[in-house]
Amino acid sequence: MEEDRIDSENIITEVQNDDPFAAYRQEDDEFFFGDKEQSTDERYQDYSADFQQQMNSFDYYEQVEQNKGPGGLAITALVFGILSITCCCCTALSIVLGLVGVILSIIGFNKQDVTPEGRNMLIAALVCSIVGILIGGICFLLGTMPNFLRYIEKSKMA
Amino acid sequence: MKTVEDELFWIGLGILFLGLPLLLVYVFWGVNRFPMDCYLYSHFGVYCPGCGATRACKALFTGHFLKSLWYHPVVLYSVFMYLGFMISNGCRLLHIKWVKAWKYHNWYFYVAIFLIFFSFIFKNVLKFLFTIEI
Incomplete structure (x- = not known):
């Protein structure tokens, strides 16, 4: 048991050295249903692209203008x-x-x-x-x- | 993008070219040939909400503004609002910057409805309580 604990701690420190967002990544993995092999940067790029696409399709100002009056x-x-x-x-x-x-x-x-x-x-x-x-x-x-x-x-x- | 003001401006322009000639012809030519007696007034002696509007139009077209207000206030109000809205928005569409365009508000119509019913009640109160005929 003790050996296992030491091994897992070593793995975590190795991962943290390689990936600066490792701590966030571990938390994020619980709520992320996409490709878990992607790096954090790639995931956030995807998020921002999706958000931009949603904003373009919604056309907020046009919607507001139509509902006015x-x-x-x-x-x-x-x-x-x-x-x-x-x-x-x-x-x-x-x-x-x-x-x-x-x-x-x-x-x-x-x-x-x-x-x-x-x-x-x-x-x-x-x-x-x-x-x-x-x-x-x-x-x-x-x-x-x-x-x-x-x-x-x-x-x-x- | 077309705004409510744009739509109302073009509708108002259409009314001016179609409705005004008809109204002028009726007020100055047709009213004596085809008189529209108010049946409500002739049968019950009660003024209807539209009573006095034709006389108000005639008074307005001949320059008697106070007389027009006395006969039916909604006529003068409508003409004032119409001219203000159309001229200011016409200037906006012609890119004349120093005239501030009137925005559309719902109360323009609610005031008109109030004036119609106010005039209806006021005229009948004057007639039945003070025997003053308009």
Whole structure:
């Protein structure tokens, strides 16, 4: 037993003399699943190459730029929602604008990459569009109902 | 890389060339021939959120800014924001450095929504509590 211990200590000191990173290498071997015969320099070169490759493929700045802001769809939906409210005197136009706003909002909600900012805007767009459709619908009914009743009376008379 | 400001600038330019001629034709020519009576107002006597917008446009185009604000504040607000955004971003795209380009913010639209509902409530309160018609 004593001889074995002395032998192993000698081997360790020999290895340490040859490889200045031997101590780190022994620790690293426990967590390293690649080629264990590689020198420490080669391993770290591989790590840095992999890291660089990952950074290039991720394209961090492009990702950040894409996620910035609520998105064109949410803005367009909100504009249609606002227009459907302000054009409620134009009855049918208001309903059409409101419907477009609702459809765009639903498409926006179903998109995977919607940001929290965009989600808030889509909620606002949906509410505005529904209010526009309701007011436009009421105006449409009020505008067309007298003509519709007159038409029914005429058809009854005939 | 295209930013939100770039996209909004080109959309705004499209609206200017398509929408403005139609609006001018309607306000100065079509409004008397094809009047759009507000059914909500004629049946219930209640102002709708869009009531006064046509009069506000007409007042604005004839240079009566305060009158326009009184009829419907969202018209003057929209025109101010539109011109500010388009001119400043137009200068940015033309590389004119001394004009600072406006950034896009969500509150531009939230203020517009607030003004629409504020005007709706304010006009109806004036009408029913103080019998002041706008």
